[in-house]
Amino acid sequence: MLALLLLSVVVAVGLGPASVAPGDTARYLWAAVTGGRIGADETTTYQIVWQIRTPRVLLAALVGAGLSAVGVAVQALVRNALADPFVLGVSSGASVGAVGVTVTGGLAAFGVHAVSAGAFAGALAASVLVYAAASTRGVLSPLRLVLTGVALSLGFQALMSVIVYTAPDGEATSTVLYWTMGSFGAASWGALPLVAVVVLLGLVVLHRYGRALDVLALGDETAASLGVAPDRQRRALLLVVSLMTGVMVAVSGAIAFVGLVMPHLVRMAVGAAHARVLAVAPLAGAVFMVWVDLGARTLAAPRELPLGVLTALVGVPVFIALMRRRSYLFGGR
Template sequence: MSSLRASLVIALLAGVLAVSVLLAIGLGAAAVPPQETVRLLWAAVTGGSIRADEVTAYQIIWQVRTPRVLLAVLVGAGLSVVGVAIQAMVRNALADPFVLGVSSGASAGAVLVAATGALTAFGVYAVSAGAFLGALLVSALVYLASRGAGGLSPLRLVLTGVAMAFGFQAVMSLIVYFVPDGESTSTVLFWSMGGFGAATWGALPVVAVAVTGTVVALRRSARRLDVLALGDETSVTLGVDTAGFRRGLFVLTSLATGAMVAVSGAIGFVGLVMPHLVRLWTGAAHLRVLTVAPFAGAIFMVWADLVARTLVAPRELPLGVITALVGVPVFVVLLRRRGYLFGGR
């Protein structure tokens, strides 16, 4: 992809994202026309005045939908770039941000807090704090179990992560079994399938910092990611410290995934499918992939969330259902079209 074409693609995706955000904020059970949405958003940002009969619409737009849509943008962008990094780190095209068991650990931590009432010092963020701590716990266990004399083994990382995922899913089942109340069951469903229904303005800064920092760090490491994808022997020959670099990637992606899962639950297929779709447009160079992937992931997540909350309104579908319904057929098509990515034709 030439520099001019790349710039045009980025400009196009940025425009599509801006329009998608505006439409998603205005659409819902109580639809607000785009021009009214823009006016109410402008009033909120600048401290302007609104009419008395617009208070309800203003609260829906600014207090409910805007933080939700912005959170969808951040999580979609974050899962996409983390998926790119993890696929390069473990040299496995089937890897995604949750292959290391982080999502299961976060879900188990959230369910445990919801069932026991722990971490009350965090107030309304107690469940999210429990999810983040659960994610960190799993990350530490996977790291310790995967570390060998030569550093982190890609195969051992994947196998350990899968084992941890099953183990913490069993922990969730035990919690629900011994505390069989509706709240625990609904909490398990949310953290297993994901969603942005609990989005607040207070949740945005931490996720924004985590996602932005991850994107910047990965873009700076794009060249080393290109080399790492060629294999450890080639990487060492080209002067890349594979053990240290893979360790840094593991810590970075685990923290970013934990921060996102703590506010959105486990949303599958985004980090698995989006990197492959982006590579179809940009080629395999990680700098270009990491430039386009955040926009593509954000756009997809905004529309997936809009469908989840409007398809069967006033009820809301788990977001993971929508991403799976879209991700599975897309993944199968990619599998058939690009067989070389999955071990040869």
């Protein structure tokens, strides 16, 4: 999977309105990393490869990996096969933040990153509200967590609809609606380090929680009998997944399907042990998102398709076909 991911990145960086051969793409990337030289007549192509496409493809890989890993964790956290990174209301809160900034022109000090900053603030606010509403005397039950997340998500969506409906600027409204369907169009080298640090550290932390997730998936009573404090583990995991989701939604918008279905596809291949699933799911999600983003920017060029549309159109039929071909139950086979 790692080799496939590296190959996918090189191919995706080279393809576009101005296609670059894989060999030349690899040479440009190597020159950029090592400080090598290129010909004067190749400067324009080099700038396209390194300054425009590479940060976008790397961001797609990071977001795909993060969404897949968070999906694995959330499904075990709330013991629900239909859970995804956005079931806790984080995505809807981020959307409200992005809409508010776009319509009102707030957070102007952040410049071109104002929408991302608003989305991240909204995501964190949503996470705090979900935790405060779902927690009772320090107990955070899976059912209350899901119900609270779904209820607040619907509330945030209603608030976002009101803001969009009353917005005087139609162009801002179109921008917001496009953002809520997912896009890596604003990717840049400046936005990449924070996402990379949060996602990669989050992947390491979630992998260390692999055994705890195995136990949590069996139920709180079983977890307690095995020496695992379910509420404490759930609070820590909620913090990690909320931070990861907030950062990813802030730079890419709301991308559906990946965090819901990728964990199930990986479980079909490697089994239900979370240590194995969390090792494979990020790589599978990264490869999938790199190719989805490539399709989004090339299939209808020069227009760009929303990522959420492609993830659903491609992923749903594949997932249904795999489900029908082999017996599969959440958490096992």
